[in-house]
Amino acid sequence: MSIKPENINLNKIFIKYLNEKQYSKLQLHYEKLGKTEKQLPAIIFYYACAITLNPSSNIKNLKHAHNLFEMLYVNNRHDLQLLCNMIELSFRTQEFKVVLPYVEEAYKINQSDERLLLGLSKIHLYLANLKESIKYYKILFKINPKSKINRDEFLTSLNYASGITQEYYLSECKNYLKLLETNKDLEDYNFNFKNLKNNKIKIGFLSSDFKTHPVSFFLKGLLLNFNKDKFEISLISNLHKSHYDNITDELKLLTKNWININSLSDSEATNLLRSFELDILIDLCGFFRGNRFQVISNRAAKIQACWLGYNNTTGIKNMDYLIADHNLIKKEEEKLYSEKVLFLPKIWNAMTPSNILPEIQKNNSIFTYASFNNFHKISDDTIDVWSKILNNSNSQIILKNPMPSSIVGEELKLNLLKKFIARGVEKKKILFINRKKDFQDHLGLYNNVDVALDTFPYPGVTTTFDAVLMGVPVLTMKGHNLNSRCGESININLQMQNFIAENKDDYFNKALSLQKEKNILQNFGKNLREKVLKSSLFDTKDFTKSFEKIIQKIISK
Incomplete structure (x- = not known):
């Protein structure tokens, strides 16, 4: 059966809408065509894509797009892109009971398809099925050892799962390191910093969590108590401005320098941070979402350390130090951490308590x-x-x-x-x-x-x-x-x-x-x-003095 000329023209119009990001216009045009069951699969596909891509789509809209992709997929099980679109939408709607059986069924037939493996890994990780998630990630990286996709998420998940040894975790970190070091975008990869001595010790804290987040709660006490005559603090944020909140504003007031690198490429961010001649850059993100590990791998500061936000080694050659305490890492275990371990004397972090605390009064009968x-x-x-x-x-x-x-x-x-x-x-x-x-x-x-x-x-x-x-x-x-x-x-x-x-x-x-x-x-x-x-948990003044001492010690080397 030949395709009618008007359908060919409609195809071209819808493709033009998508290319020009006129998603709402495409949706309006489609909705004037009549019942969905009377439309060609390609037209339904473009409509579902428009809903998916439209920033104004709500959860109800996204579920409708998911249903449309499902309808198309049921009639054409060979088109895995339809299934991949369903996977993407499932994370936005937080509903997996429909898509997961389809992905598992398709995987049985297409066991080397990286998109399906990634989908299975991510869905099971979201559902806290850690063993299954890690299993599929391992298969994915075995099929494609050079894949960087979600490698940081995989490393993070290893911290949550039972039965993962530190030896195995470190080996996987080093595998990721090899991939990061293949980056060829940055000129002068082995950058030589000037040996100029700053008037004050310049510390930069890098994070994507300078908002209402535990990292900010613990960092606040340190920022409040730093000796401003000896230290100059910069907060380097990888947080999109749309996610700023009242805690962001509070932190900005506690530092002399606020630098947002969210919109910069890895090369641009690296070169910008190098220009500040920081004495030490402290990463608070690790492998968590929003990290800039390629920037760390490139070396953006004379000395680089990890602390607070991610409580494990990174395996990154250019991460020089890891800040911990003696309760966390035993002396004989230091070889299982790629960084040199700096030990704080009591506890590895401290928090400023709220000025007003609820009264303690038990309410439960059982x-x-x-x-x-x-x-x-x-x-x-x-x-x-x-x-x-x-x-x-x-x-x-x-x-x-x-x-x-x-x-x-x-x-x-x-x-x-x-x-x-x-x-x-x-x-x-x-x-x-x-x-x-x-x-x-x-x-x-x-x-x-x-x-x-x-x-x-x-x-x-x-x-x-x-x-x-x-x-x-x-x-x-x-x-x-x-x-x-x-x-x-x-x-x-x-x-x-x-x-x-x-x-x-x-x-x-x-x-x-x-x-x-x-x-x-x-x-x-x-x-x-x-x-x-009265304990070290909330003694941020004493904690800050200890923190300053270890920073001064490594800077003076």
């Missing part, structure tokens, strides 16, 4: 555990132990992800709940609560909690600071590297070693024994808050 950690930190091993605790006691657990609802969809919660139910836990024992925008309201939720259960192998940090500040002790477990020992370091600094479990069995036994404590509020509660406020 013994209640809680974890307000990112749901992706709740590994299968963690679920195994928590399920055993809940199945062997009259207790419940409150779960709250600190991320906004735009990131945490219902399917992530349901997938987590399904894992507990599969282990025999009654649904009523798992209580999901929504994120609180107001910080005081967030802290107030701890009045419903007796004991906070830490996740492993990726423990909480900010959430642990919050919990103990509200008089709630945190049961954590010993780890095997910097990242997995953060909970240990916090409890050691609080002299609460009895809340550090040796292993999973000890964790289970300690959690149950705490239910027998008749005076949780009396033994912890207000007394714990007083202890915490």
Whole structure:
């Protein structure tokens, strides 16, 4: 059957709309054509593309585009681009129950298709199915060892998964390093910095999280207490201006120099930072989203270090130092970190407490555990132990992800709940609560909690600071590297070693024994808050002095 001339012309018109980014115009034109089932597949495709690309499309619109792509794909299973479009949209709608079976089915037939492997990796990572995600990433990188796509996300995910050794993690970092060093865009790759001595020590902090984010909460105390006569501080932001908030404004007031590199290429950003002649550039992002690791790999400052935002090694040759404490890395383990480790004397970070704290007053009638950690930190091993605790006691657990609802969809919660139910836990024992925008309201939720259960192998940090500040002790477990020992370091600094479990069995036994404590509020509660406020966790003045000393020490070398 020949295609009518008017359909050929319509094809050309729609392609022209897409090329000129006139998405709304295309949508209006399409909607005047009549019922969808009467349109040619190509015309439906262009319409769904316009909805997908239109910045004004809402969730309802995006779901409609997803349905259109699905309709086309069901009738043409060989067109994997349609399926890839569905995958892309699923992350924007946070709905995967429709697309995931299609991707799994297509992968069985097309096992070397990198797009499908990447889709499976990302979907399972979003749903906190870490073993599956890592499995597909490994297959992807085996098929294409030179692929840089999502390599940083893969490395980040290794910190969340059980059974990953530090040796294996470091080897994967070094694989990524080889790819970064193949960059040929930058002139004078081995840049020689002038040996001029600045009047003040110039420190630059690089991050994409200078907003309402834990990195900002911990950094604030340092910025407030730095000796301004000796140090000149620059904040180098990779945050898009549309994401600035009141915390961004607050941080900008605490520094002499605010530099935004979000719109710059890696080469442009590297050359700009080199021109500032920083004595040291401290990366606060690591492999997390928004990182500028190619800039670090290029060497943008005389000395480069990582701290705070990413608690592990990077494997990057031009990352000179890693800032930690003696509780996080043992002396014999330093060889498993590519950077030279700088040890702070007490704890690796400290926070400025809020001026106003909610009153501590327990509200719960049933013994209640809680974890307000990112749901992706709740590994299968963690679920195994928590399920055993809940199945062997009259207790419940409150779960709250600190991320906004735009990131945490219902399917992530349901997938987590399904894992507990599969282990025999009654649904009523798992209580999901929504994120609180107001910080005081967030802290107030701890009045419903007796004991906070830490996740492993990726423990909480900010959430642990919050919990103990509200008089709630945190049961954590010993780890095997910097990242997995953060909970240990916090409890050691609080002299609460009895809340550090040796292993999973000890964790289970300690959690149950705490239910027998008749005076949780009396033994912890207000007394714990007083202890915490006097501890190194919130002594930002002393922390800053220690931080200044190690910076001065490496600069003087």
